[in-house]
Amino acid sequence: MINKYSAATLLLLGGLTSSALAQDYSRVQVQDQNDNGTPYLVRFRAGKEAPLSTAPAVLREQLQLAQEDQLVQAKTDIDQLGYVHEKYQQYYKGIKVEHATYSVHARKGQVESISGQFEKVRGINTTPSLDAKAALERAMAFVGARTYMWQDAREEASLKQQENNPAATYKPQGELVIVRNQRSTNALKANKPTLAWKFNVYAKAPLSRAYIYVDANSGEVVLQDNIIKHAGATASFATAYNGTRSLATETTTGGYRLREYTRGLGIETYNAKKGNSYTAAVDFIDADNNWTAAEYNNANYDNVAGDAHFGAQATYDYWSAVHGRNSYDNAGAKIKSYVHFDDVPGGAGYENAFWNGSVMTYGDGASTFKPLTAMDVCGHEIGHAVCEKTANLTYQNESGAMNEGFSDIWGACVEARAVSQYGLTGKSTWLIGEEIMKAGGALRSMSNPNAYGQPDTYKGTNWRATTTSPTSSNDYGGVHTNSGVLNFWFYLLAQGGSGTNDISSAYSVTGVGIDAAAKIAYRTESVYLTASSTYANARTASISAATDLYGAGSAQVTAVTNAWYAVGVGAAAGGGTTPPPTTVTYCTSKGGNVAYEWIDYVKLGTIARTSAADAGYYNGTASSTSIAAGSSQTISFSAGFASTAYTEYWKIFIDYNQDGDFADAGETVVSGSSASTGTLTGTFTVPSTAKSGATRLRVVMSDASATTSCNSYSYGETEDYTVNITGGTLAFDGVAGITGGTALGNSVEKAISVFPNPASEVLNIALASKAPVVSATVTDLRGARVVGARFENGQLNVAGLAKGIYLLTVSDGQKSFHERFVKE
Incomplete structure (x- = not known):
């Protein structure tokens, strides 16, 4: 049309x-x-x-x-x-x-x-000499597939049902557009606006899906923009990569299936049965909703279904909690995942995972990969969907490299949040695909792109030349290679670093933390970038994004600018080279025993962490928030207890002058004690003379009142975070702060009630805060998980438990509460 x-x-x-x-x-x-x-x-x-x-x-x-x-x-x-x-x-x-x-x-x-992006289009005849039917034949000849989706009656019928539209079809309908010719080697045509027919061509065998643009006069293909993008170059569920996880399921004939509908329009996970038909895929069904390793850790790798389902949940939660985005389209779109996919039915194993424009698809791997359902792969692929709905970066050359780079960024961010939230192990934030490689290693490193053949500098070592004829053989102009530049920029923005790049520029970047870096990256992608953006455009866009978020001249704007300078794009902040870093080393603070009490919640600004015990110390400096000099701030925090709520002494410190200690006047911002399991708060004022930039926030909870900011102590925990101070002075002259901090009091609160206790059949659960109970788990006195109790509608069915004493752990979605009960 x-x-x-x-x-x-x-x-x-x-x-x-x-x-x-x-x-x-x-x-x-x-x-x-x-x-x-x-x-x-x-x-x-x-x-x-x-x-x-x-x-x-x-x-x-x-x-x-x-x-x-x-x-x-x-x-x-x-x-x-x-x-x-x-x-x-x-x-x-x-x-x-x-x-x-x-x-x-x-x-x-x-x-x-x-x-x-605005195109200068002049003198083009907008009447095509080639009709849509003839142009489609040229597009199909270019793709060269054996079978297309619209040629499969089952797939066509499934699409009509899925869209509730009897006219729905995979057969491409031509759209007349003007697009740059990005394939011609003729200097008179190359990169020039061209009248073209646009087709969405979905091939079933060999598998591919792309927008194909055909010159409406000559019939030559002028652009291929892939819709399917690849991760690499080529209840209770015992998952393969994420431990035993609580997953949302749904009852069905024969038991339970992997469906959940509390997140957007839902998350659904299917079994493609080593085939390439979405229509023929079936549900995974478990009779008792206890998806054990004995059942699913089998030769077929059925346990990876849990990873796909959990990964989709964690990815949805990341976008919702961190960026306020409702699924990948910001309209609650359903996330469907298909595992055990093979492009050749019954083949040797599919060595890839991809987003096909509407669903997630995971292969089982073969010689190179294990099943490709790792957390960062899931976050990466759904990141492509976010890009499609925002900047829609064309999948070739520099825009395609940034398309891949942003997906790596979101894979890392999703994984980092999941590790923090669920205590996952075996993962590395700055490695991509580290869990799916059979021979070890990873697909890519964001902290050291050179280690896996990627450039860390624009047009530096390992840079792959862009091309006017992007094809799979040249990785569409280096999309999986040149993404290393964006990856390293993001790593430096989050973590900081110094050195000399491939074009002999000495750089130093002060990191702003992964949370602030992610907010800048997301605003860059969703607000300022367009389909044809280049790395130079991305520099301009991210500086604007950081200015919007944190203000002109802020530490974040400086970090963004210097990170681009470090990867060879543009000048450093203020021009020239960046100053050498000042290294600050903080003293050790750690609790020796967390068997009875620990920090289970800390929130200040965008820092919001719920956790279990962390062996006495947690390094959360990758998480950050901004606080303005002269502003009043409220920090929330709480203790977790194994059973009895003991009196705990809280001290919270901020190194306002960035000298590496918390000994200066006013740097103890909150101090007090409480025996409460509820959320406590402390209010403090940031001195107007505080030094601008990133500095350390330390939260200490101890059973001993004499505990300071710098020592080991018997019972309790310390957690460190990063705060970015804006609008402060460049030199610190002392603080007229809150002497002794804010008193918290010693109130004892019964945060959770269970009755009757002892119980024979049903245990009722209620929180003092009146908040709904989101989940409930039971462990015995040895600490082993008990699976015979089912929680529904505020009640725990304990009829199937043996007589004895148990520990109940419930969550309101923010923090956890603990109570003992007796089964009689």
């Missing part, structure tokens, strides 16, 4: 000749260019912003629209910072210009900046 808008619809931003438009450069503070010479980002001077209602005029002025150019408003979003983002799609003579979108960013009704 030819996609044209009526002239009336397109009058919004068209209808003026370029000679009638004059740019007002006095309003512009920053302007960066795209590779075609059009503006990528324009930021306006303070006081020179235009009202949002005049956005069309602003775009006309800055982009110099010609008579044939139109921008049609596609959508409007309002983010958590209060910014309004209006996105416009470019058309030329009523035909959509592919990958050309432009956004207006406004706050408080004023346009602060505009950004995006």
